[in-house]
Amino acid sequence: MLIIRPLDSVHNRAGFDCGTIPLNDFLYKTAAQHRDKGLSNTFVLTDNESSADILGFFTLSFLEVDVSVLPPDHARRLPKSSRLPAAKLARLAVDKRCQGKGYGSILLADAVKRIVATVKESGGIVGLFVDAKDDTVRRFYLNFGFIPLQDAPLSLFLPLKVLLTGIEMSL
């Protein structure tokens, strides 16, 4: 049974290859350091609880965004000239061997679930932000209802309201 849990030392990071070197390198060299420093948290997808083989991963962190980056119909409902708390999907990747099997969607849904739990328990955010690495990946996020930011089409966000009602997906 597929399982998603925090990255730890039992996982075989070096065996992961999503085809994008900066994402592989982040998992190999940076993800555990960032976790140890409290900067971000990485969660990995494996086949079962005892498997060390990483099928995919995502990384979450928090940031502040300027209200002016939001599309006007979202910005107008918020305090002007303010900086707002937000969550960030800092990385999302699936191993080349299993792309196109729905694992990216499963990881994204799990990321949303974790953010919603955090928001309900301990604080507010304006939404979940992500930077797509190119136009193809941007379309992946658009599928789930992500909205492009003002003047930055590769950067997108999922408003809090959508996070709370669940992302558009069919698993």
Ligand SMILES: CC(C)(COP(=O)(O)OP(=O)(O)OC[C@H]1O[C@@H](n2cnc3c(N)ncnc32)[C@H](O)[C@@H]1OP(=O)(O)O)[C@@H](O)C(=O)NCCC(=O)NCCS
């Ligand atoms: C982008 C990525 C995370 C998607 O994960 P995946 O497991 O391959 O995607 P899924 O199988 O869950 O696909 C979900 C939906 O998105 C679509 N989709 C998948 N990859 C896509 C892409 N690159 N562009 C556009 N649509 C895409 C699928 O067709 C599917 O739609 P459907 O349900 O209507 O068939 C994965 O392909 C990947 O890791 N790529 C390399 C690393 C990368 O680019 N990461 C993103 C960094 S911003």
